[in-house]
Amino acid sequence: MQTFRKMLPAVLSLVIAAGMVAASELLHEKEIIFPEITAVAIGALAAPVQAWNTSRIRLLLTITASAVAGVGIVLFIPLALVFRIPLALICASAFVTISGTGFLPAISACVLPVLLGTRSPVYIASVAAMTSLILLAQLISEKAGLRKKSVFTPVTPDRQLLMLRVRQIFAVSVICIIPALTGEVFFIAPPLIVAFFEMSGPGSKLPGRAPQAVFLIVTAAFCGVISRAVFTEYLSLPLTVSALVSCAVILAAVSRMKLYFPPCGAIATLPLIIPEGALLRFPFEVSAGMLILVCAAFLLSGERRIVPRVKKLLSSRF
Secondary structure (H helix, E strand, O other): OHHHHHHHHHHHHHHHHHHHHHHHHHHOOHHHOOOHHHHHHHHHHHOOOOOOOOOHHHHHHHHHHHHHHHHHHHHHOOOOHHHHHHHHHHHHHHHHHHOOOOOOOHHHHHHHHHHHOOOOHHHHHHHHHHHHHHHHHHHHHHHOOOOOOOOOOOOOOOHHHHHHHHHHHHHHHHHHHHHHHHOOHHHHOHHHHHHHHHHOOOOOOHHHHHHHHHHHHHHHHHHHHHHHHHHHHHOOOOHHHHHHHHHHHHHHHHHHHOOOOHHHHHHHHHHHOOOHHHOOOHHHHHHHHHHHHHHHHHHHHHHHHHHHHHHHHHHHHO
16 A cells, blocks of 8 residues: 555656647647656656755746747747757746746746747647646645655845856757757757756756666657557557556656656657657667767866866965
8 A cells, every 4th residue: 555655646647648648639739748748747746855946836837938938939030940949048047047946847848849840829738737737736645645745945046046057058059059950859859958957057966877867868768769669650559558658667767766857758758749750860869969968067067166166276376
């Protein structure tokens, strides 16, 4: 009985993710599938303690505002993708900073429609509805004693945080140039960008577990592709079956490794909405992109540690 209680939040996460895909198939509306919802489910529901410093209302408002901004950029900003991506990063980062939270998956909610050219308000409605459903499940789980209640401490933006956001946006914008110009956007899949922001953030523990984080991303990419290729493309089963398998595997992996790394959930779901012809290259491009962004995160976090030491040394000598 105790084991079942511990597993229930993860089971609820799986049911919500699969339900989203089922709704998409029943309504014949692909825009309903929001890959980042699996990441939100892992961080807000499956994890024993919420992965981000945020309240429920701020989480919902931040991710919804980011989705609106992403679709708005596609609809009203007639620029090339290489310019739209930095604009999406600026908008999402601004929402996260203004909300006083650490809810970085909002970045993916803004960048994804820009990469895919999403123009439908259905995407925005799905983001708001599915996120609300997860937060409701989180609230019920806390009331039932199935998970610990998170304590939100608002973050007041200071100069150091603002400068970090500027460096993060600049680094990702530079890395995105070649994929944006060539159309090989899986190298910069939005969950990978979120992973970079989380790894290079202040006080992040992820750099110490970088190999495990990379392993989870690579596993999620291959698992998502194989699930869709086998169950949907080859066996002609509903896409919901592929979603169930890929999400179940990645939920089991994060639980086994005790590393509740939300971006891997989104990567496991992303193959469900890409063209069939792109399935073969997806996991390889995602794996390469993850390695590049992890290296960039290490360089950025290393710079934050080294520069203050150099300044201190210079001031002591002169």
